[in-house]
Amino acid sequence: MDYRTKEEQVADYLRERILSGVYPRGSRLKQAEIAEQLHLSITPVREALKLLEAEGYIGGDSYRGARVADFDAAATGEILQLRLLLETQLVRACAERVRAQDITELRQLADAFAEAFRSGDRATARGINYRLHRRMYDIAALPQTLHFVQILWARYPFDLINAAQDRGQGAVEEHEEILQALTTGDSAGAMLAMRRHIESGWTVLKAVQPTEG
Template sequence: MEYRTKEEQVADYLRERIISGVFPRGSRLKQAEIAEQLRLSITPVREALKLLEAEGYISGDSYRGARVVPFDAGASAEILQLRLLLESQLVRAAIERITTKDIAELRVLADDFAKSFESGDRATARGVNYRFHRQLYDIAQLPQTLHFVQILWARYPFDLINSASGRGEHAVREHEEILQAFASGDASAAMLAMRKHIESGWTVLKSLSDSAQAE
């Protein structure tokens, strides 16, 4: 988005790659390497790392190399409820502003997500999924709400959820339901579809957690 500062763009680039697994949990991020990769000066990268540390994506000394923190595999029901509350607000606001062009761009991302899962490239699928939700929520123009949502995302084990058998197919259908509701301008249906999407992922997480405890 054109209105973002360089550090915000870098932070978004890093969030996507952390969530997708390009930068694995527990790995180190060195600002000099990132700056070289993005062909930027150190300053916006350093500031982006500070943003991510404040949100809970990384920890440590950004000068020597920050470490990507693990997802919270025991993500609490409180995180789920906060996601449902805040992301519903973003959906309600977004449906009042979304354009035909926005929907077309989101459909491209939804199709890319489906193709990535079908090809078995789950890392790419997670990255596209991040862009789908981020682009959708950007339309709401509620930056503070989105900021808090990103903090919750830092604590949510998307990699574990998306590793579950059949999750990709379900997510593809859920994305389509969300887009259909937006295309029809039905705020209630859009909020319900997003709630279903989030709760579906939570159900998978709880099932995996219960299975691990049983073992």
């Protein structure tokens, strides 16, 4: 059962689509169109957009059409360090709390990501990648840490990283390393695997945008 409010569910849906590039940087989000797409009233969509604006995913006027915010290239290096600190703590907590049924769910998401990548459906793969990471961090049961991570994600150039031609296979292998550690309850191994995963994406980013700090 999903215990999130409707606005939280809408916000998570929109985060996934922003981070996966379905809604590109600078594009407009119109609440009436989103409400129609999700078969909801305007109210939860409006509240979701307020949440996303507070987190930094969007800017502008949410009543007439919010704009997906650009990432801050100058702050990307600092954000990387914060991601390494917070996300390794989340995956550590996940390793300590994860159950067999959670592993099954995470494995299904990882397999779906790999299949989408192999079939060339990068948009779907990016969305599944978001759900995989979000599910791991939900299991950790550290909501304040997750909240700060979501703010960092809003400012990180995942769209540039995910556009790199060879990123998908590397991510498949890195997900497998994380899942192996979670399956055996190896919290230190899970932390190290997550660090490698994040740093691998950073290496890709530096290759496609070498002039940024």
